[in-house]
Amino acid sequence: MEIDYSEINYLQDPSWQALQADYEQFLLSMTGPTVIDVTGLNTNKCRVITTLLQGNEPSGLIALHRWLVTNVNQRLPQTNLRFIICSVEAASKSPLFSKRFIEGSKDINRCFVTTEQKADLKALGNAPTQPGCFERAKLIEHAIREVNPEMVIDLHNACSPSPCFAVSASVTTETLSLASFFCQTLILSDLKLGALMEQDFACPCITIECGGSNDEQSHEVAFAGIDHIANCENIGYIHQEKNVEVIYRPLRLRLKEGVNLSYAEHDEGHRGITLKKNIECFNFGGINQDEMIGWVDGNGIENLILLDKNDNNIIDEYFYTRNNLLVSRQNLRIFKASTNKAIALNDCLFYVVKHHNNEG
Structure with missing residues (x-):
């Protein structure tokens, strides 16, 4: 048409x-x-x-x-x-x-x-x-x-x-x-x-x-x-x-160009970033400090982009790796996390904000 x-x-x-x-x-x-x-x-x-x-x-x-x-x-x-x-x-x-x-x-x-x-x-x-x-x-x-x-x-x-x-x-x-x-x-x-x-x-x-x-x-x-x-x-x-x-002021968590995205219930050794299959559940309750939300390959959080208002990548303020686990550095609120891979790749993995920010 x-x-x-x-x-x-x-x-x-x-x-x-x-x-x-x-x-x-x-x-x-x-x-x-x-x-x-x-x-x-x-x-x-x-x-x-x-x-x-x-x-x-x-x-x-x-x-x-x-x-x-x-x-x-x-x-x-x-x-x-x-x-x-x-x-x-x-x-x-x-x-x-x-x-x-x-x-x-x-x-x-x-x-x-x-x-x-x-x-x-x-x-x-x-x-x-x-x-x-x-x-x-x-x-x-x-x-x-x-x-x-x-x-x-x-x-x-x-x-x-x-x-x-x-x-x-x-x-x-x-x-x-x-x-x-x-x-x-x-x-x-x-x-x-x-x-x-x-x-x-x-x-x-x-x-x-x-x-x-x-x-x-x-x-x-x-x-x-x-x-x-x-x-x-x-x-x-x-x-x-x-x-x-x-x-x-939430930020958009995105993958760098060409990084592979997967979803799984446990570590299956995929390249790039693997998010937990139940990532959508975090839309309701948020992510606690030191909580694991997925797995990474050898490039770790270098696979990810989280730009502040000055276009600086501040991913390490929000997440870190423990062995090959992707872990939250802060108490976080997240929005629009999805297992729809096309949307996650074309738009963002989810929106994220430090939990204490909602106090004003």
Whole structure:
């Protein structure tokens, strides 16, 4: 299928017929990224929710479809709502919701870069590839900016079991309150990856990681959050639904280029790095100081990259080797650890932060 990266479709107050029989049929009825506008009581304000930036993260679409079906011809939301469904082609590939992005394409949530960032990349001889993906990111960004939103929420999933958490580039009353509609943890991130959340929309903007993509509870979290947002009168100050813990500035643990990655229950002598097969369990409880999480070959932690904000590799502040074991030097919190090898290699093994950082 040839993808038209210049296409974006618009639906206004969709009917029962347009919403199809279920969310899967609804997805398959779309020919590309789709903007759904819902008229609210106050038509001078608009709230934006994006979903399916990555095609294997379905909770936002499932929850959005359920909310639309539930609210057809029912009560109006407090303000206009704009929902943007992004990587429709990737999500529609069989089996549904199995592809993060189309093969030969690029993760759209790494394509939201400024003109200045593109110029810097070109100056370094690293011009962006797959220009169509950057064009699509611009279309999505324009669809957000054209309604001057009072908030933007980007719904995601982890590919593996995980608690729900929020991510934001700033911590304010508004971001904490919005996060509280979904979860009890907000990560303050200053990472620059080309993600939607990093853009300045002159309003609160947060990412919600709803939990594992195959977890029914993740879909429930997304639905409840959308319903809260739709029915909240004023987001200038929102009463927090629950206390929100703030975790500061996680780093991305990655493999160096060409290093082999394996998963196992015990040491099988693989080259490169081998992580414990149950690495996903650490998403819930963290890693204790001196706890083993895997095995290394003769290159030890030289296989790994953990860059600080100055692009220094500080891997030895967080991990060390004991014989051929990979061991934590600190009490750590980790996020989005997965046994999905493709994602671990293309993105990162997981996000990590020293445990005491969450004290403020």
